Amino acid sequence: MIHFRRVLVAVGVLATGCRLGFATGETKHETAVIERDESKAAQVELRMSAGELHVGGGTPKFADADFAYNVPAWKPNVVYHSGNLTISQPGSSSSFGRTENTWRVKLNRELPLDFTADLGAGEATLELGSLNLNRVKVVVGAGELKLDLRGEPGHDYDVQIRGGVGEATVYFPKDVAIAAKATGGLGGVSTTGLENRNGIWMNPDRVSAPVTIHVDATGGVGQINLIR
Secondary structure, three states: EEEEEEOOOOOOOOOOOOOOOOOOOEEEEEEEEEOOOOOOOOEEEEEEEEEEEEEOOOOOOOOOEEEOOOOOHHEEEEEEOOOEEEEOOOOOOEEEEEOOOEEEEEEEOOEEEEEEEEEEEEEEEEEEOOEEEEEEEEEEEEEEEEEOOOOOOOOOOOEEEOEEEEEEEEEEEOOOOOEEEOOOOOOOEEEEEEEOOOOOOOOOOHHHOEEEEEEEEOOOOOEEEEEE
């Protein structure tokens, strides 16, 4: 079950007659709380055309989200059914004026999770290391991505990153094996604490660790940073 609350926190002037994009208006805050049901696993997909995204753990619910936006057409769509949660930004990202579109999403740390984020433009901070990850897929059009996987995973999982224009930085935990295939665009690939062996970036001191994070990262014009 999804519960919504809306609080009006600021008042702006709503422009009219726009042909170039959506007009900005008052900033609205909404929350969506998805109660935990009998589902034994979670599939979460976030689709944001433009804005600022923060994701992490820290709720006993299935999910707990807070949204702030000042383009009415960007009111997020939240759909949940039997362990499957989708949050999407409707409409075009085209707008004029000073815009705000910020999502803060907390996810359950216990449920096995397949996580997908499809991001157009903006900034994303995904602190996923404390979650029970099975698969992670992130697609970034333009902007900055910080993917923090630092934690204590109990099993192997896969990470796929597709970057466009911008910078993607991935932080790895110290005590697991890393097997990362990374192909940069014009910005290339930068690594810290990893060695390239036959085209695979790995950490030799943990190559026989019981848990391995498998990464497939491809950049477009931007830079990819892998940090252990």
